[in-house]
Amino acid sequence: DSGVTQTPKHLITATGQRVTLRCSPRSGDLSVYWYQQSLDQGLQFLIQYYNGEERAKGNILERFSAQQFPDLHSELNLSSLELGDSALYFCASSPHPGLTTDTQYFGPGTRLTVL
């Protein structure tokens, strides 16, 4: 158990819909990262937040957005869903990004299926 929690575990929805994925980081971790894992693309970085502020952006679609709240939990919002958005979505957290010994710990993931 990494200490990172994600809800829900599974999500099944239809094309065109909007969903919200939630992540609670490990206690004390200030940074949250979102990654997407699909069969054809592998694990890809989407976005990072640090202490409530966006810190880095990867290949995140404009239909996707995220935020980190004052209690440090984060939400990833996916809208106008397409079949190709079906994937595993992982959240990771770390205490001090940029420091030499900083390490990311991953949650169990949310499996999104778009029908």
Add this chain to the structure above:
Amino acid sequence: DAKTTQPPSMDCAEGRAANLPCNHSTISGNEYVYWYRQIHSQGPQYIIHGLKNNETNEMASLIITEDRKSSTLILPHATLRDTAVYYCIVRYQGGSEKLVFGKGTKLTVNP
């Protein structure tokens, strides 16, 4: 981030040491080698990381060559639960904090 090359798959007998190689010939002096693994579709699990010295923790040992162009992750006594995809990742500390995952090595531990 430096690129890494790993064999796509490896087999190991239960109880034997599993040695997983990784080539990172373009690594620069301030880039760290990190290893993660992913068991089935679970979240990636951190294993170990190092800069130039060999490292050991309760999970594994990391051997980095003197020229730093390659490394080996060693699981000393592999068990069936070590069957997973192992990712070798090179990270620049102080630069981008994202992890760049390649295809990794699928390790199968056989009884």
